[in-house]
Amino acid sequence: MTIDEIYKKEEISVRSYHVCKYNDFNSISDLTKYYDKTKTFEKLRNCGRKSNEELIDLCNKYQRKQIEKPEVGIININDPKNILLNLTRVQREVINSFIFVNTQSLTVRSKNAISLHLKNNLKFKNFTEKILLSENFDVKNIKNIGAKCIPELEIYISIIKDFILEVSQTKDEKYLIALKNKFFIHRTFSIPLIPVEILESDSIFSFTNFLLDQNAFFDKVQTLIVKKALKIYHNQDEITLDDISNMVDLSKERVRQIRKICLEEFIDKLVFVQNFNDDLFQKYGIDIASNYLEIDTDVIEKINSSNKTHFSKEFITYILSAYLDNQFSLIGNFEDVLQPSYFNSRYRHNWNNxxxxxQGIALEFDFIGFANDIRERINDRIVESYSFNFKSYLSKFLTNNNIDVLDLIFPICEKITSDEFQLYLDLDENLNFKRNTNRQAHEYVYEALEQLGKPSKVKEIFEKVIELHPNYETEEAKIRVAMKRKDGFVPIGRNSVFGLKKWENELENFKGGTIREIVEEFLIQFSEPKHISEITEHVLKYRPKSNQYSILQNLKLDESGSYVFFIGSNIGITSKKYESDLKKISEVNKTDKKTWEERFEMLQNFIAIEKRLPFSNGVPENEIKLYRWLNIQKSKQNKGKLDKYKEVKINCLIEGSPSINGRRRLFSSEKYEELFSFVSINRRLPSANKNCEENLYKFFYKQRKLYDANELDSKEEIKFIEVAK
Known part of the structure; x- marks a missing residue:
């Protein structure tokens, strides 16, 4: 027999018919062959639980017919056995509902007795086999039955038998569906009058809407609170609990409690929809064979227009979760989604959908942990944008380490990422997290140095920063401090020149630090001292403007005692032990080598005479040396390397020094003598670009500025004119 013939006889539903046609089952033979092999139809596309049961019953029915080979003739409709074999799925469901409703209406003792006899299986098939077809059945023989129960059960069985006969003679599917639904709703909600169109629709959405309007789930006040406080309807205005409390004349707290209780109970009350057979694919295009059900705008419109409802996307998804509870898992927090988001949890993701x-996929992946992790990443302080491969990231949340499901999970997680967090994958399927903090000073400086591409003075760096970011408010001092406080920058000597640390690996002949640091790094590589010429050759790679004499004097002036000098112009470092035959210079002829106490006394005398601390430029060389020595002591103090008694003496001297008011005056007499001497020997003025002439040039330059401004006294003016000739 063909499937079309079976459908015309109304032995299968429209949905089961479509399942057969979609999977190329054109005859009962095709169907039974598949069933004999798999023992189920659940794996077929769009085949739900009820269609599976219906097709199995159909196979069993025709297999029995084939075995029994009944004679062709008129079936005795009054024979329960023949009725059992010829009933359609809808007829069976109607009878099952009727048996259940009538059983529930029995007295407690009768109900317990019949339930025990049927072993709590009130299905039509079991009822027929144990009661109607059993030759030995007698109501009086039922266990635990009393004399008063016998008449009640006899009437009960007679009513069911008559009803079975009535249903078996009716093939109108709409009528049968309405009859089944009527018994079911009456059994569950005790609603006597139900519109025919509702009963015949078999729609989970129509029934839910009807029952909401009938206050079937909750009482009148609770239903009003549910409708107003939850996102039940599309484009529903959000109403505060205060407004609702005024409507129902209850306190705001009581309204909140009722809302919470109803929301917790709602999903259990919606489980009733599992008893219906709504063809989701045929009606709305919802493919329950897919791994994820997307309820988009088109689906919502189809559901609401065909059922004359006005449900929201959130509530439709909620209803479907109850209907498909045995196949799909609901991911997300329904309290977050169905309630207005007045308050958000601080410790987890607050779901929007x-x-x-x-279910099989939901068991393989921790969707909640995945969402919480992304939330934490977004809320964290991101000082630098970063990204990672999305699929690799998803593997962290596999519950059973089954990497084969990643391809199935990927599009679902991508959907969650975009809908919940507005994050989107790039073309390489990477997930990007953008910086969410303001740029700091050192980052502007770093960018400026990269643009300059070479070691630069603080002033040049400052100007580049302003050029790149005109609206950024800063100053040279902040630029200098930023480079000193943050890694990634290196000073070049002591002239306020800085570069990037990475350039030491990227640029040829580039090294940060002072000349002493370069020399120390060079010497530490060797087990013997090195001649000053070798040291100079190494230093000139990085400081080409220096010279051998300057380097040697620089090392001799080091007060940390890091260097040791040997006969023959060899130099080593004190941290290494050298061969005993090397002879140290016992008294190194260091320029102006003095003890700490002598230096302190010189500083003390200077302050007493000049009434100020020493300056760093435009002054005699001896004053510059005092300035440098004082700065070294301050640096040691900041690093905790200065002895306590020295620290006290320095601080007392500085604190006792008079403050300087007015324009800073240059101590010019000695400087002019030095300038006269230089001009007479070199027959030219000092140059700013030549070593050892910078300070003298600065002095002359400042004197010229003062001369142009008529701010020199008479003696200084005469000396300046004489030099300038």
Whole structure:
């Protein structure tokens, strides 16, 4: 027999018919062959639980017919056995509902007795086999039955038998569906009058809407609170609990409690929809064979227009989660989604949507942990943008380490990422997290140095920063401090020149630090001292403007005692031990080598005479040396390397020094003598670009500025004119 013939005889539903046609089952033979092999139809596309049961019953029915080979003739409709074999799925469901309703209406003792006899299986097939077809059945023989129960059960069985006969003679599917639904709703909600169009629709959405309006789930006040406080309807205005409390004449707290209780109970009350057979694919295009059910705008419109409802996306998803509870898991927090978001949890992700995901996949992946992790990443302080491969990231949340499901999970997680967090994958399937903090000073400086591409003075760096970011408010001092406080920058000597640390690996002949640091790094590589010429050759790679004499004097002036000098112009470092035959210079002829106490006394005398601390430029060389020595002591103090008694003496001297008011005056007499001497020997003025002439040039330059401004006294003016000739 063909499937078309079976459908015309109304032995299968429209949905089961479509399942057969979609999977190329054109005859009962095709169907039974598949069933004999797999023992189920659940794996077929769009085949739900009820269609599976219906097709199995159909196979069993025709297999029995084939075995029994009944004679062709008129079936005795009054024979329960023949009725059992010829009933359609809808007829069976109607009878099952009727048996259940009538059983529940029995007295407690009768109900317990019949339930025990049927072993709590009130299905039509079991009822027929144990009661109607059993030759030995007698009501009086039922266990635990009393004399008063016998008449009640006899009437009960007679009513069911008559009803079975009536149903078996009716093939109108709409009528049968309405009859089944009527018994079911009456059994569950005790609603006597139900519109025919509702009964015949078999729609989970129509029934839910009807029952809401009938206050079937909750009482009148609770229903009003549910409708107003939850996102039940599309484009529903959000109403505060204060407004609702005024409507129902209850306190705001009581309204909140009722809302919470109803929301917790709602999903259990919606489980009733599992008793219906709504063809989701045929009606709305919802493919329950897919791994994820996407409820988009088109689906919502189809559901609401065909059922004359006005449900929201959130509530439709919620209803479907109850209907498909045995196939799909609801991912997301329904309290977050169905309630207005007045308050958000601080310790987890607050969901914006609900997601229906196949149970098999939901068991393989921690969707909640995945969402919480992304939330934490977004809320963390991101000082630098970063990204990672999305699929690799998802593997962290596999519950059973089954990497084969990653391809199935990927599009679902991508959907969650975009809908919940507005994050989107790039073309390489990477997930990007952008910086969410303001740029700091050192980052502006770093960018400026990269643009300059070479070691630069603080002033040049400052100007580049302003050029790149005109609206950024800063100053040279902040630029200098930023480079000193943060890694990634290196000073070049002591002239306020800085470069990037990475350039030491990227640029040829580039090294940060002072000349002493370069020399120390060079010497530490060797087990013997090195001649000053070798040291100079190494230093000139990085400081080409220096010279051998300057380097040697620089090392001799080091007060940390890091260097040791040997006969023959060899130099080593004190941290290494050298061969005993090397002879140290016992008294190194260091320029102006003095003890700490002598230096302190010189500083003390200077302050007493000049009434100020020493300056760093435009002054005699001896004053510059005092300035440098004082700065070294301050640096040691900041690093905790200065002895306590020295620290006290320095601080007392500085604190006792008079403050300087007015324009800073240059101590010019000695400087002019030095300038006269230089001009007479070199027959030219000092140059700013030549070593050892910078300070003298600065002095002359400042004197010229003062001369142009008529700020020199008479003696200084005469000396300046004489030099300038």
């Amino acid at each position: 609900l997601y229906l995901i196949k």
